[in-house]
Amino acid sequence: MLQNKIYHNYIIEIFKLFLVILFSLAIIAWTVRAVNFLDLIVESGYPVFTYFQYSFLNLFGILTKFIPLSFLLALSIFIIRQLQENELIILWTSGVKKIQVIHLFLFLSLFISLFHLIFSVFITPTALNKSRKLLGNEKIISILPTLKIQQFSDSFKGLTFIVDDKFENQIKNIFLHDKSNILKNISSDRESETSSTIIAKTGIVEEKKLVLFNGLIISESKGNTQNDIIKFEQIDIDLRNLENTTIKQPKIQETSTLRLFSCIYNKFSKDPICKGGFNEEILPTLNRRMVLPLFIPVITLISSLLFIKTSGRIYYSKVSIFAYSFLVLLYAELTIRYTGINEIIKNVFLFSPAALAIFIYIFLKIKLSQETKNL
Numbered sequence: 001m002l003q004n005k006i007y008h009n010y011i012i013e014i015f016k017l018f019l020v021i022l023f024s025l026a027i028i029a030w031t032v033r034a035v036n037f038l039d040l041i042v043e044s045g046y047p048v049f050t051y052f053q054y055s056f057l058n059l060f061g062i063l064t065k066f067i068p069l070s071f072l073l074a075l076s077i078f079i080i081r082q083l084q085e086n087e088l089i090i091l092w093t094s095g096v097k098k099i100q101v102i103h104l105f106l107f108l109s110l111f112i113s114l115f116h117l118i119f120s121v122f123i124t125p126t127a128l129n130k131s132r133k134l135l136g137n138e139k140i141i142s143i144l145p146t147l148k149i150q151q152f153s154d155s156f157k158g159l160t161f162i163v164d165d166k167f168e169n170q171i172k173n174i175f176l177h178d179k180s181n182i183l184k185n186i187s188s189d190r191e192s193e194t195s196s197t198i199i200a201k202t203g204i205v206e207e208k209k210l211v212l213f214n215g216l217i218i219s220e221s222k223g224n225t226q227n228d229i230i231k232f233e234q235i236d237i238d239l240r241n242l243e244n245t246t247i248k249q250p251k252i253q254e255t256s257t258l259r260l261f262s263c264i265y266n267k268f269s270k271d272p273i274c275k276g277g278f279n280e281e282i283l284p285t286l287n288r289r290m291v292l293p294l295f296i297p298v299i300t301l302i303s304s305l306l307f308i309k310t311s312g313r314i315y316y317s318k319v320s321i322f323a324y325s326f327l328v329l330l331y332a333e334l335t336i337r338y339t340g341i342n343e344i345i346k347n348v349f350l351f352s353p354a355a356l357a358i359f360i361y362i363f364l365k366i367k368l369s370q371e372t373k374n375l
Contacts, residue, residue: 003096007104014078014108022070026063043155044244045142057131064124067116072299072325079306080318098368102304109300116293121257128254136248143239144169144205156242174200174212195220210237252281260286283340294353295332299325301360308367
């Protein structure tokens with residue numbers, strides 16, 4: 001009864017430590033990335049609410065990346081703390097074997113691996129896909145944040161802006177060049193393709209339109225050597241058809257796992273995601289989602305080497321054992337990128353978690369049995 005209670009406390013303590021480390025690392029990385037996402041407002045004209053939604057959904061992708069490292073840190077800190085404070089002696093003196101505690105850690109690592117799999121296979125791709133669609137479905141885009149004083153702005157497809165001065169929503173000395181015929185409604189020839197240049201003294205930027213005062217419209221029709229020049233006192237330009245240059249199609253890491261698997265079995269041969277660099281991108285993505293979480297039990301077994309009596313041997317020291325675990329994670333991260341290029345690397349990577357786990361477990365059993373015999 002006491003043994004089960006101790007096990008229960010160990011699991012809770014490790015899991016709490018794991019969550020604290022995971023969210024701490026994720027929040028730090030998310031804060032840095034959220035600063036980069038400010039370009040959605042400044043460069044692409046998205047509303048602030050869309051920026052916060054997009055940033056929050058990307059938090060799921062960051063959380064998934066830190067799960068193995070967070071569990072490694074949590075387990076290592078827990079074991080070292082217990083050894084330093086001699087709290088494990090209670091278990092050893094009550095007849096509990098070290099391999100039983102290792103089995104407990106292994107059980108917890110399998111639970112964390114399942115937790116990682118659920119996130120990487122289902123939750124993270126769904127959240128990232130939703131964040132990308134959020135940018136594509138957003139209809140209210142403001143050009144005001146994208147206008148920089150005395151700097152060219154080409155945040156919108158086919159349009160180039162430059163203003164001499166800006167105060168709140170008022171702008172002065174405006175130069176606007178439309179090379180994609182987006183603003184053809186301001187040209188005298190609305191049927192043919194035109195390239196328009198607008199020069200105005202002042203203007204007001206409203207939510208869905210741009211009001212310009214005292215300027216010229218210079219329209220150049222394709223195949224026409226003469227330019228149309230129109231003077232105006234006021235002109236209203238509809239901004240609802242503007243499209244920014246932000247990528248709106250989901251990337252590989254933002255695509256659902258089921259859709260990626262469909263490429264393997266050629267169920268959707270016309271699916272554009274299956275074309276191009278299939279081996280180079282899709283296979284590594286699937287391996288990252290489904291195989292990488294299986295390395296968590298491996299680093300758990302490596303961390304359990306801390307239970308072996310070191311006798312002053314440097315390769316059993318705390319730093320060395322943590323380095324072994326970290327190198328395994330580093331190996332997985334580096335190898336996974338080449339699993340879509342080389343068949344041998346792919347097979348080695350796929351069998352690595354099972355092979356390493358069996359080898360390290362047998363090694364632990366032998367070492368701990370030798371310790372028991374020497375008592």
